[in-house]
Amino acid sequence: xxxxxxxxxxxxxxxxxxxxxxxxxxxLGDRLLIVATDRISAFDYVLPTGIPRKGEVLTQLSLFWLExxxxxxxxxxxxxxxxxxPDPLPKFRDQLDRRxxxxxxxxxxxxxxxxxxxxxxxGWKEYQQSGTVCGIPLPAGLRESDQxxxxxxxxxxxxxxxxxxxxxxxxxxxxxxxxxxxxLRDLTLKLYKRAAEYARQRGxxxxxxxxxxxxxxxxxxxxxxxxTPDSSRFWPADQYQPGxxxxxxxxxxxxxxxxSIRWNKQPPPPELPPEVVENTTAKYLEAYQRLTGKSL
Numbered sequence: 001x002x003x004x005x006x007x008x009x010x011x012x013x014x015x016x017x018x019x020x021x022x023x024x025x026x027x028l029g030d031r032l033l034i035v036a037t038d039r040i041s042a043f044d045y046v047l048p049t050g051i052p053r054k055g056e057v058l059t060q061l062s063l064f065w066l067e068x069x070x071x072x073x074x075x076x077x078x079x080x081x082x083x084x085x086p087d088p089l090p091k092f093r094d095q096l097d098r099r100x101x102x103x104x105x106x107x108x109x110x111x112x113x114x115x116x117x118x119x120x121x122x123g124w125k126e127y128q129q130s131g132t133v134c135g136i137p138l139p140a141g142l143r144e145s146d147q148x149x150x151x152x153x154x155x156x157x158x159x160x161x162x163x164x165x166x167x168x169x170x171x172x173x174x175x176x177x178x179x180x181x182x183x184l185r186d187l188t189l190k191l192y193k194r195a196a197e198y199a200r201q202r203g204x205x206x207x208x209x210x211x212x213x214x215x216x217x218x219x220x221x222x223x224x225x226x227x228t229p230d231s232s233r234f235w236p237a238d239q240y241q242p243g244x245x246x247x248x249x250x251x252x253x254x255x256x257x258x259x260s261i262r263w264n265k266q267p268p269p270p271e272l273p274p275e276v277v278e279n280t281t282a283k284y285l286e287a288y289q290r291l292t293g294k295s296l
Contacts, residue, residue, distance in 0.1 A: 007050045009035050009095045013088065021046050022058070022230065028086065028102070031078060035100040036225070040280070042255050043265045044163060049272040055099035056296060057284040058228045063101065064292050065195065065226040072194060073187050075222040076103040076214065098296075106214025106223050109176055112156040112164050113184050115192030118207035119146050120233055120246070122166070123154065134166045143243040145207070145235075151192055153185045156210075183220055184213060195227050202290050204249065205240055207233035229287050249287035254280055 009024045017027040021041040026033040036055035039046050059080065066075045079085070080101040082093050089096065116123055116133065123133040124144050131138060134154035142148075155172050156164040172181040188211055196206045209232035212224040225231050234249035257276050263269070272280075289295050 005050045005052050006037050007039055011092050030105050032103050032105050034103055042258055045269040047269045049277060051277060051280045053281055054284055057288050058225055059099045061228050061288050062226045069191055072190050073222045076106055078102040104216055106216045106221055108214040111172055113188040113211040114154045114156055115151050115188050116154050116208040117148055117151040117196055120207050135168055145242045145246050151189055153188050203237045204290055205235040205237050207235055229284055234287050249283045253283060
């Protein structure tokens with residue numbers, strides 16, 4: 001169990017494929033090594049302060065969900081056992097243990113596949129203006145955080161700025177073709193409904209979540225992180241009260257802190273104080289414990 005804060009990995013001799021806001025990805029030919037660091041981003045900036053054990057929670061929770069959902073959709077996981085990685089990776093165990101996974105390389109589809117079951121975030125803002133979410137008409141009179149009559153598929157795409165931009169289903173069809181677009185929509189809603197039903201029994205409401213899919217030999221597979229506090233809104237069910245924002249297990253807590261200090265969302269992003277760091281680690285660990293029934 002590592003308490004070491006890892007903000008960036010360094011694996012000499014292993015080609016770096018990409019370094020995202022949170023993950024460092026290494027190129028192993030037909031496979032990739034994905035390492036979740038303890039970096040945290042908010043408002044499209046990586047903050048200078050890391051969150052201890054965050055990468056561990058993201059990886060272990062993704063592994064839990066990949067297994068839980070594999071009968072609905074195959075995924076890209078090969079192994080998360082560092083000793084089973086090809087040489088020389090096992091010698092970097094101190095950077096990789098419990099926060100990395102070896103995966104098959106897929107051709108990633110350029111769609112952020114979002115499922116929403118509750119009215120929150122940008123969906124709530126749009127609904128107040130037009131009665132729709134991502135152009136989908138909803139019943140009148142809904143309150144902030146209300147459960148939607150049915151979960152909806154609200155795809156997005158990465159803009160050049162790094163922001164996600166909501167797009168219509170027709171735009172998904174234009175990007176990937178009608179057959180794949182329909183499969184993405186159906187898979188997204190199936191996965192969300194299965195996970196949300198399970199999480200509700202464990203005291204967590206999954207208000208919304210984002211999946212990413214790729215193609216391997218023409219087959220759609222689930223890839224990247226799955227149903228983590230970074231890619232989802234997790235609310236404690238025992239505190240759920242529609243008509244207002246909800247307390248959460250996700251990084252909304254950090255966003256709320258940054259809003260409270262009136263950061264202008266321009267560089268440089270501010271440091272997080274120790275109590276915010278400590279509370280954020282605790283929220284991530286509690287989400288893992290509630291969902292899996294195990295402690296990290």
